[in-house]
Amino acid sequence: MAKIRITKQFTFETAHALYGYDGKCRNIHGHSYKLDVTVIGEPITDMDNVKCGMVIDFGDLKYIVKSQVVDKMDHAIILNKETPHIELAQTLKSSGHDVILVDYQPTSENMVIDFAKSIQSKLDPTIKLHSLKLRETGTAFAEWFASDNV
Template sequence: MITEKTVLSPANSRNIKMSIIRVTKKFHFEMAHALYNYDGLCKNIHGHTYNLEITLLGEIRKEPGHPKDGMVIDFGNLKKLVKSNIINVFDHSLVINPLFPKEQIESMKNATERLIILDFQPTSENMVVYFAEKLQQVLPSNVSLFSIRLYETATSYAEWFASDNE
């Protein structure tokens, strides 16, 4: 039993059972999109404030004296990875797929400096799969991607779980 008076030495702390931990970081970004050939209002260019939750799975580092001791991943490092691979790419961008007529695509290119043409319909469902693929390529080997949740609105989100995609 650990009490207020108990002091664990580095030798004793190494004997604490290894635990698999989930850590989550939240992000937000603004993005516009249009859904080609959709049968509702989302066929028009419109935007969302997206909220993104990235959850990683890993063991707590047990290296007394190491600057990252006690962490699964430094949240600052996770932030850099997500910002450079997702947020900085998509924030304040217009995202479409290449099925739009060429004239419309050219018009969109002229209207914005940040047009992204993906090879899929830019729905929340497809975006979480894309984000998962991107992040799995750049995550450190000591952690794995557990889940991604992407809120398109306050009440609607798409979710990706690694266990569902093995």
């Protein structure tokens, strides 16, 4: 049976700041992110299976990505937990804002690595995460490929 790639795109709004950066992005600012998630697998051939012909139901992929990434990141502020903005982060959290403190610099490159780990952990073993493409702007993106990370 042939391997088929399935892609679904997601969007979310997230703010971040780059601790120690030497440009404007050291300040808290936001992006309208677009995340393309591509998985690879063989279509189900069992005619008694309601998902016959599918690698994965797009709804199932949507559930995984929304629960692991989108619902957590949308309209949140992501900061390196070592940031000097930590006092601001604590104030925002105590005021009911969603603040995510991470162990890495929240660049698109590091975010896509984090997303790959989260998504992979929830996929059925017969389906593999093939790639992620995270667009920070209309002209700038980071890509993760499983084949580059074996």
